[in-house]
Amino acid sequence: MTRLFFCTASVLAFSTAIATAAEIKMGYALAEDSHYGAGARAFEETLRAELGDAFTVRHFPSSGLGGEREVIEGLQLGTVEATIASSGTLSNFVPEVGVFDIPFLFRDLHHARTVLDGPIGQEMLAKFDGAGLHGLVWGEQGFRHITNNRNPVAAPGDMAGLKIRTMENPVHLRAFEALGAAPTPMAWPEVIPALEQGAIDGQENPLSVIVSANLNEVQKYLSVDGHVYSSAILLLSPKLWNSLDDAQKEAFQKAGAAAAAAMRGYVDTVEADGIEELRNRGMEVNILTPEEKLVFQEQLAATYEGYQAQFGKELMDSIIATQ
Ligand code: PAF
16 A cells, blocks of 8 residues: 555656656757857756756757747747847847947957947847847857858958858848958858858858868868957747746846856857867968958948948947947
8 A cells, every 4th residue: 555655656746747847949050069059058057957857958959940040930939949049130030139240340259248248238138028039148159250262361352252151131241242242141051051062152150160060171261350249149939938937037047147158168269279270170261460350341331321320320339338
């Protein structure tokens, strides 16, 4: 009788545990050993430390749930619970966020992190609630550089007619048009096959991506110009976020902070050793001097007026003034 009682009790406890452990499907575009994978793991580990087995995180790396835009739409529909994504398609959901994609707006990683963690970044994050999404935290990819198979790029003229893939992001598209390239917006899962087939000459991404996605296997030249800072974001579905109580929300916030710290840690490391690593893997690397970068900035000056009209001069000035 006693044995029967304990058996029934443990079956009940087990099924309650199963019933209450909610699965968080987390999709991201890059491999598990990338900065996104590092962020996703830190998120999962912190959530477990804070809330035990109440939630399980199921990873879908390497675009396992589709391109970034599709995954974000999945969050809106409630079919996916979480993602770490680039700023690539974000302005399709919250147009104002495109301000962070303006070339040469951020001076360095410290500047970008201070803006994103401060009032400007946090107000921007809150806007996702009005777009059927919940922005938990800003993560990071680093500054974007150009890779291609045609020639090194040290001046805008080197990009004349260069078929370069950009993210599906109007701010980036406008900048590459102004530089005389032939930009082609494309979802990330199509990029490596397009480079292999020669349908495009090049692409642009931070060292974190170039190293972790082994772009050296399909690209010859790396031109380190740091033309734009690439943030990342950890987004949740409102269906998940709104189901949490206050204590759980606090734990998710801690898990988000751990994810951001892990991504930034990865970026710091790859910024320090990524160029050497890519040289060792056979890429031909040129690093633009401040004078060479200035020529790019001057060529983009006309686009800044358009950005001021779109995003507001005041906002751009306060980003620039942030120390
Ligand atoms: O270039 C992109 O689309 C993004 O930087 C990537 C590689 C998908 C990471 O979010």
